[in-house]
Amino acid sequence: MAKTTLEEIDVESRTITFRVTDDAVENPNHYNVGRIEAIDIIEDWNLNFNLGNVIKYTLRAPYKGETLQDLKKAQWYLSREIARRSKG
Numbered sequence: 001m002a003k004t005t006l007e008e009i010d011v012e013s014r015t016i017t018f019r020v021t022d023d024a025v026e027n028p029n030h031y032n033v034g035r036i037e038a039i040d041i042i043e044d045w046n047l048n049f050n051l052g053n054v055i056k057y058t059l060r061a062p063y064k065g066e067t068l069q070d071l072k073k074a075q076w077y078l079s080r081e082i083a084r085r086s087k088g
Contacts, residue, residue: 034059052083 008017038059042052054074061070 048081050077050084053077054081 006016007019007021010017011013038056041047042055047055054077057070057074060066063073064070065075
């Protein structure tokens with residue numbers, strides 16, 4: 001989610017400047033759409049890397065701007081997990 005911080009107060013010109021930033025590492029906008037973050041679901045259900053990525057890409061896909069690409073990534077990880085489990 002975007003963060004707004006006070007940057008400057010200029011008393012002479014009576015202006016206040018704010019800075020709006022998007023923390024792309026810890027808190028990008030597409031991480032905080034619902035009440036529960038994807039990482040919390042993945043950790044709570046103790047999902048492995050492949051299944052965690054399926055959840056992550058599926059939940060965030062509509063909010064990142066590359067929906068089809070992210071759904072294909074989710075499909076790739078799901079196919080990889082199915083292949084891994086098929087080997088026995």
